[in-house]
Amino acid sequence: MAIHGTTFSFKGVSSTTSDLNFINNFPQIHHVSLPSLKPCKLVLGQSLGRGGQHCLLPGQRLNFQVGRSRRLPRVKSEDSEGMLSSESITLDEQTLEEELQNAIAQENYAKAAEIRDTLKNLQKDSKTTVLMANSRFYDSFRVGDLAAMQALWAKRDEVCCVHPGSKGISGYDDVIESWNFVWANYEFPLHIKLEDIKVHVKGDVGYVTCMEFVKTKGGRWGGQFVTNVFERIDGQWFICIHHASPVDL
Structure with a gap:
């Protein structure tokens, strides 16, 4: 998952940063909405916590936290x-x-x-x-x-x-x-x-x-x-x- 200029790329599918909605100060809690992308599967790895696979549907919002997790x-x-x-x-x-x-x-x-x-x-x-x-x-x-x-x-x-x-x-x-x-x-x-x-x-x-x-x-x-x-x-x-x-x- 990467951001290049004004483009957001996730597993080969791109969207402009107009689809992105960042709130609060980076790098705290970031909310990413991908209304224009097709459904795709996102596997949450160790850095985001374990929990299996989650499907991100159009209009849904993915919440994640950057930095050290607190358990x-x-x-x-x-x-x-x-x-x-x-x-x-x-x-x-x-x-x-x-x-x-x-x-x-x-x-x-x-x-x-x-x-x-x-x-x-x-x-x-x-x-x-x-x-x-x-x-x-x-x-x-x-x-x-x-x-x-x-x-x-x-x-x-x-x-x-x-x-x-x-x-x-x-x-x-x-x-x-x-x-x-x-x-x-x-x-x-x-x-x-x-x-x-x-x-x-x-x-x-x-x-x-x-x-x-x-x-x-x-x-x-x-x-x-x-x-x-x-x-x-x-x-x-x-x-x-x-x-x-x-x-x-």
Whole structure:
């Protein structure tokens, strides 16, 4: 598909640019109408998203987006199997926030409103936001960020943390101190892999189960089955239970 001067060419069929209707600023959303062309089949490839073949009829309009596509993460249900990358969800949110700031800086308020709505819908999804909180937990774990870990836990006496092979530690202050103690002899960043991630949410309580694999520098991989329980407080998810049970690899 190419444009030469005032002529639009698609698979050998040409039309003048008077048949083209571009709105908004290139290279954002472009609408192309081909009222004078005969029906033809258009295969949507990887750059436009997969979905089979679509027939463009006279008078119909083809909508496509130029540039990097933005795909929202798919969230695993309670009954599904396999592996889910919570890191990809966080990256989607970060990308949207960056694009929102760029659109505002460029005074492209129509695009900013669209990105804001997309971001809002993403954040409203309870399972997605629980997985985001779980991802932030492992981000702080990976780099030994005590301040980030402090911000993630609910500031309540009822919170509980069970490190591998240890008894439960209760109370916000003692839980945070336990992380500082655990990390005392670690060299960061740690290598952490998560597998078989599943998320369950009901009301203001959600929990994530997964297999957690941790490797220190010069050490071997250690495996734990983990349950992380989150509570939504004032619209934000906080971790209130972390339970890691060691598993022989």
